[in-house]
Amino acid sequence: MNIHGIRAIYHFEMARTFRTLWESIAAPVLTTSLYFIVFGKAIGSRMGEIDSVSYGAFIIPGLVMLNLLNESISNASFGIYMPRWAGTIYELLSAPVSWVEVVMGYVGAAATKSVILGILILCTARVFVPYEIVHPGWMVGFLLLTAITFSLFGFIIGLWADNFQKLQVVPMLIVTPLTFLGGAFYSIKMLPPLWQKITLFNPVAYLISGFRWSFYGVADVNVVMSIGMTFGFLTICLIFVWRVFKSGYKIRN
Amino acid sequence: MATENSDYIILVQDINKTYGTGFQALKNINLEIKRGEIFALLGPNGAGKTTLISIICGIVKATSGIIIADGFNTVRDYRAARAIIGLVPQELHTDSFESVWATVKFSRGLFGKAPNSAYLEKVLRDLSLWDRRDMKIKELSGGMKRRLLIAKALAHEPKILFLDEPSAGVDVELRHDMWRMVRDLRAQGATIILTTHYIEEAEDMADRIGVISNGELIIVEDKEVLMRKLGKKQLTLTLRQPLGSIPAGLSAWPLALTEDGQSLVYSFDTQKEETGIAELLRTLSDHSIEFKDLRSSESSLEDIFVSLVHQPKENAS
Ligand SMILES: Nc1ncnc2c1ncn2[C@@H]1O[C@H](COP(=O)(O)OP(=O)(O)OP(=O)(O)O)[C@@H](O)[C@H]1O
Ligand SMILES: [Mg+2]
Numbered sequence: 001m002n003i004h005g006i007r008a009i010y011h012f013e014m015a016r017t018f019r020t021l022w023e024s025i026a027a028p029v030l031t032t033s034l035y036f037i038v039f040g041k042a043i044g045s046r047m048g049e050i051d052s053v054s055y056g057a058f059i060i061p062g063l064v065m066l067n068l069l070n071e072s073i074s075n076a077s078f079g080i081y082m083p084r085w086a087g088t089i090y091e092l093l094s095a096p097v098s099w100v101e102v103v104m105g106y107v108g109a110a111a112t113k114s115v116i117l118g119i120l121i122l123c124t125a126r127v128f129v130p131y132e133i134v135h136p137g138w139m140v141g142f143l144l145l146t147a148i149t150f151s152l153f154g155f156i157i158g159l160w161a162d163n164f165q166k167l168q169v170v171p172m173l174i175v176t177p178l179t180f181l182g183g184a185f186y187s188i189k190m191l192p193p194l195w196q197k198i199t200l201f202n203p204v205a206y207l208i209s210g211f212r213w214s215f216y217g218v219a220d221v222n223v224v225m226s227i228g229m230t231f232g233f234l235t236i237c238l239i240f241v242w243r244v245f246k247s248g249y250k251i252r253n
Numbered sequence: 254m255a256t257e258n259s260d261y262i263i264l265v266q267d268i269n270k271t272y273g274t275g276f277q278a279l280k281n282i283n284l285e286i287k288r289g290e291i292f293a294l295l296g297p298n299g300a301g302k303t304t305l306i307s308i309i310c311g312i313v314k315a316t317s318g319i320i321i322a323d324g325f326n327t328v329r330d331y332r333a334a335r336a337i338i339g340l341v342p343q344e345l346h347t348d349s350f351e352s353v354w355a356t357v358k359f360s361r362g363l364f365g366k367a368p369n370s371a372y373l374e375k376v377l378r379d380l381s382l383w384d385r386r387d388m389k390i391k392e393l394s395g396g397m398k399r400r401l402l403i404a405k406a407l408a409h410e411p412k413i414l415f416l417d418e419p420s421a422g423v424d425v426e427l428r429h430d431m432w433r434m435v436r437d438l439r440a441q442g443a444t445i446i447l448t449t450h451y452i453e454e455a456e457d458m459a460d461r462i463g464v465i466s467n468g469e470l471i472i473v474e475d476k477e478v479l480m481r482k483l484g485k486k487q488l489t490l491t492l493r494q495p496l497g498s499i500p501a502g503l504s505a506w507p508l509a510l511t512e513d514g515q516s517l518v519y520s521f522d523t524q525k526e527e528t529g530i531a532e533l534l535r536t537l538s539d540h541s542i543e544f545k546d547l548r549s550s551e552s553s554l555e556d557i558f559v560s561l562v563h564q565p566k567e568n569a570s
Contacts, residue, residue: 004361009363011359011362086348093310094340095364096364
């Protein structure tokens with residue numbers, strides 16, 4: 001195992017993040033604050049409690065997930081797309097690193113960044129709404145697992161994309177809608193029966209439900225299902241990355 | 254795994270490369286690079302030099318064939334093989350916002366070496382980059398970026414260094430620095446493979462030369478042998494009276510008349526025992542052709558190269 005290699009990639013990626021620290025933090029913190037002002041205070045005050053949780057507190061896990069998914073994908077996809085675009089990938093390709101090590105470096109850094117961001121959003125939320133975390137261990141577990149899984153997913157997008165637009169297409173056209181429709185801002189139980197069934201095909205719904213369960217002990221779907229789905233998606237992403245590297249697809253022409 | 258023949262540090266065996274476009278860039282390349290030599294790979298644009306280097310370094314997958322670097326198969330034992338190879342690519346691919354220091358540190362780590370600031374400092378000093386170590390890469394000039402790429406390639410103390418057209422866009426001073434450094438590296442036991450379009454450079458630097466054209470390796474030879482083998486000498490005679498044409502009695506000689514009719518050029522093979530000069534001079538005097546000056550010149554590698562690339566079969570055999 002080329003530990004020095006993994007560390008080099010990880011540090012390189014983290015340094016990139018810290019160079020744009022303010023942009024990386026300011027934007028999500030600001031949008032989260034806006035959500036809380038609009039949904040938490042203005043609209044939330046007129047909404048009843050959901051599963052005996054105030055609306056402002058109810059949306060926190062969903063909001064964190066929304067940011068976590070988007071940040072993980074964009075960090076990791078950008079991280080591997082940049083060297084492809086700039087041509088500096090030659091160094092990575094000629095280095096004695098295996099695909100596992102490359103993935104650990106890039107995905108590790110992207111996941112780290114989005115976990116930090118998730119925590120930051122939780123802190124911001126605390127300013128607006130009081131909340132408690134019933135299962136803090138599980139909360140951290142979901143946070144890490146989701147960050148890693150979606151960073152891996154982002155990494156795949158970064159390998160696949162051949163222009164900057166494609167980098168943004170998947171998060172914008174797929175992940176954001178899935179998050180909104182996956183119950184980030186409502187309980188699935190509030191939907192008509194047919195839509196409840198359809199929502200069960202949305203993998204993000206399981207993530208949000210599980211994550212919310214770790215906060216308030218209530219869930220739309222069984223927690224075991226949530227954990228299973230997350231691991232399932234992680235496995236699919238891993239297999240995919242493995243196949244990409246095996247075939248040299250789009251990297252080693 | 255030890256090399257069977259440790260005189261050779263790189264063995265290229267039956268390498269073929271057909272790109273996704275269907276274009277065959279390399280045709281059955283076989284090449285051995287000797288340990289500790291400076292090898293120059295020459296060839297016109299698009300000949301396949303970069304493709305061959307990229308395959309050895311693991312950037313491009315060969316369609317078929319194998320490569321052994323210091324006893325390690327570059328595909329099966331890629332870790333061991335790549336750890337001892339450094340590459341300075343033809344294109345100036347660099348990051349923008351990283352500092353010079355951060356990027357050489359990154360390269361060293363990426364190639365699996367423990368940090369060693371003293372060594373990296375030496376590399377940067379040798380390349381006159383030490384004073385610029387805190388600069389962002391995008392603030393460097395093109396020539397400085399080239400130096401930085403060399404520094405990055407050397408960061409992990411490779412045994413084999415590939416320089417793909419290192420002197421493109423580089424001023425005379427840097428070129429001299431670079432060649433001095435290459436010689437130093439060789440003196441320390443490294444093997445260097447370079448491509449260049451400046452033939453004087455190959456003539457100056459290389460121990461052996463390979464010529465590649467249209468994806469085929471036409472010739473591989475010691476520089477001296479190559480020049481002797483293919484080198485032709487020319488004797489130029491400046492005439493007292495210009496000639497309109499070569500007299501019929503001299504038609505058996507390989508002579509050429511310059512356009513102005515002022516000089517006769519006699520080509521002869523340096524390998525032959527008899528140059529025929531004495532006899533030619535006698536014959537000329539028989540024809541009452543007088544000359545006021547005579548001068549001989551050796552064909553340069555460039556002439557050899559041009560003749561090779563234009564008639565590969567004939568000259569290589
Ligand atoms: N990725 C690619 N896809 C398709 N064809 C390619 C690719 N890369 C190179 N080629 C083709 O392969 C041939 C060899 O290219 P290569 O870059 O190896 O040449 P070269 O000898 O390094 O030339 P130069 O002196 O211009 O650097 C060229 O005809 C080139 O167009
Ligand atoms: Mg080239």
